[in-house]
Amino acid sequence: MIMTKEKEMSVTPWEVSSGDGKIDYEKLVKDFGTTLLNEKIVKKLSKCHPLLRRGIYFSHRDFDKWLDAHEKGKKVSVITGRGPSEKMHLGHLVPFFVALSLQKEFGCEVFIPISDDEKFFVKDNLSYEKSLEYARDNILDLIALGFDEKKTFIFEDFVYTNIYTYAARIAKKITYSTAKAAFGLKPENNIGWSFYPAMQAAHILFPQFYRGKHLSVVPVGIDQDPFIRLTRDVAEMKEFNLDKPAALHAKFIPSLSGGAKMSSSDSLGNNLIYLSDSAKEVETKIKKYAFSGGRDTLEEHRKKGGNPDVDVSFQYLKMLFENDDSKLQKIHDDYKSGRLLSGELKMILIEKVNAFLKEHQKKREEAKKKIDKFVLKN
Amino acid sequence: MIMTKEKEMSVTPWEVSSGDGKIDYEKLVKDFGTTLLNEKIVKKLSKCHPLLRRGIYFSHRDFDKWLDAHEKGKKVSVITGRGPSEKMHLGHLVPFFVALSLQKEFGCEVFIPISDDEKFFVKDNLSYEKSLEYARDNILDLIALGFDEKKTFIFEDFVYTNIYTYAARIAKKITYSTAKAAFGLKPENNIGWSFYPAMQAAHILFPQFYRGKHLSVVPVGIDQDPFIRLTRDVAEMKEFNLDKPAALHAKFIPSLSGGAKMSSSDSLGNNLIYLSDSAKEVETKIKKYAFSGGRDTLEEHRKKGGNPDVDVSFQYLKMLFENDDSKLQKIHDDYKSGRLLSGELKMILIEKVNAFLKEHQKKREEAKKKIDKFVLKN
Secondary structure (H helix, E strand, O other): OEEEOOOOEEEOOOOEEEOOOOOOHHHHHHHHOOEEOOHHHHHHOOOOOHHHHOOOEEEEEOHHHHHHHHHOOOOEEEEOOEOOOOOOEHHHHHHHHHHHHHHHHHOOEEEEEEOHHHHHHHOOOOOHHHHHHHHHHHHHHHHHOOOOOOOEEEEEOOOOOOHHHHHHHHHOOOEHHHHHHHHOOOOOOEHHHHHHHHHHHHHHHHHHHHHOOOEEEEEEEHHHHHHHHHHHHHHHOOOOOOOOOEEEEEOOOOOOOOOOOOOOOOOOOOOOOEOOOOHHHHHHHHHHHOOOOOOOOHHHHHHHOOOOOOOHHHHHHHHHHOOOHHHHHHHHHHHHHOOOOHHHHHHHHHHHHHHHHHHHHHHHHHHHHHHHHHEOOO | OEEEOOOOEEEEOOEEEEOOOOOOHHHHHHHHOOEEOOHHHHHHOOOOOHHHHOOOEEEEEOHHHHHHHHHOOOOEEEEOOEOOOOOOEHHHHHHHHHHHHHHHHHOOEEEEEEOHHHHHHHOOOOOHHHHHHHHHHHHHHHHHOOOOOOOEEEEEOOOOOOHHHHHHHHHOOOEHHHHHHHHOOOOOOEHHHHHHHHHHHHHHHHHHHHHOOOEEEEEEEHHHHHHHHHHHHHHOOOOOOOOOOEEEEEOOOOOOOOOOOOOOOOOOOOOOOEOOOOHHHHHHHHHHHOOOOOOOOHHHHHHHOOOOOOOHHHHHHHHHHOOOHHHHHHHHHHHHHOOOOHHHHHHHHHHHHHHHHHHHHHHHHHHHHHHHHHEOOO
């Protein structure tokens, strides 16, 4: 746990909070012992997704080595997973946009573990059947993003149960004490939960178990880094002799209402745009809930301008929906100068989101026919 | 843990000891809350293996219901497993002789989980590859015993990995605290070990997961009853709604040298007869190590007679190798009266064991061709 001053900031895999609502990312990098993405790296990502080239992914472990390995013609891959406990919302797509972008730019394989078991263990009211159902539902959304069917491997723990043989080998090397410390396990948690750290490490190392030793990168929220660290320790053990997985760390994507981390755990869904939302729902949610950096009155806004840095609509355009740097810059400048009003900015986002979702929902239907090409079987 | 007086007797799944070398089985039945096998039940087992009709299996849970169910034409089954961490010895066969006998007498299905994962988690120096190797080795010995290929299902956790889906559902219902108490888990144990209680319960309930709700009996050493109890609690939960598994409890089978429990953990193998032993090895081991109830001198033996109750050779004949009651009685009487000498008694056992092993080793070779008929695949 990283704590600064008097409970000012707390960033753990289970809690992200700070007294003043701001996260000191440079301090996190220092405390976690990761490395900031430097210009040299970002330059190599200039054709990649905005998330990678606009500073949302800001820190890494060994991603320079990953890029070097690729340049030398060595095999590299991406691994990023999904715990299916609900319908997917925009925030869930962040690491998958990155994985997809790296696949397109570097031609690499992408591995996507679906941890239906984790969600089943952790969520009291989630039944086994329901966790399988969400897994299938979420897999369709992932396929719809446009991954290459020849280079993408999706596997569900409760379906591709052979993952247990890898998790077991890792489990033998992790004591309950270690897992307890790294994952915050409590005695009243169930024993599936106790075992899950091994399963998660098996997910992260799976590309190497499946394809042999090579560098694999995990795009992940910075708060999840402790798990990467544990897995890197495991990878090096003589029983495995694998490459330590690289990591790309993201800042937190704000929720629609401006909360530090986009998550459905503390909302009723109003705060989130689901991939299944209708155009009307999107419009209503953004108009009603999107935190605005605009001024209180039209007059004041025209005069003093808005603040794009805290405006969630602008942030979503920057992070996810406006790929064109000059267009984004214009929106930024117009908003800051007061030429662009909050309502107008919101409409730009609404149109972008709805264009994306319309296409996504169509592709999701098509994905139903392609599912067998992506999903690993025992 | 059952403790009487000052550490006089301790019987837990991990320790069997008593101050005077004797186990008070009636006290165990009382303390564990199980039921002695009564005459009515034993009568119904009159054609079964000596282990069942000569008081070695002496206690039970719901086995009367199991017999009733069978009489009423309802489905019943037997489940007994093997943790493969070494070559098999005679002691390992005890529950399988019982399972085989129940299959022959009652025509029921037999389920045999091979917990290669458990042994891998628990034994520091057992590699993953080696645990798979022992599993395959042990499976051959089990098939060689003569189980019905149409009614017997052998499954290895690391091969029939779908067992994970059942274990996971059970794991969700067992807290780490509960598992810790029931299985003596320590914080320094690995997290595979923490998870294993769920896997074990999945094994015991597997006949019902696989074939639907029915009464299944587990032949087991009385020291293992705490695991049965835990699984019976799980079976009844609304998520599963299964029959509580019945149990048949065995006394401890003495080691060759007369120790309370036949086990390879505290010997170098001299104390045990392995199924792969040659006729010569068997002869040497029994002559050299089998604890004798005979007198110190020939003269004294002829005069006072031997003690068959503590003589391991006689006990092995009684428990495992002399099916004919009148022949056994004659050996008993002759030994007790002094007509039969220790060396002669040992020769009777040696011949019986070697006849069994000669046949067993032949059938084991034949089993190699039949393995696919017995082993469950995902």
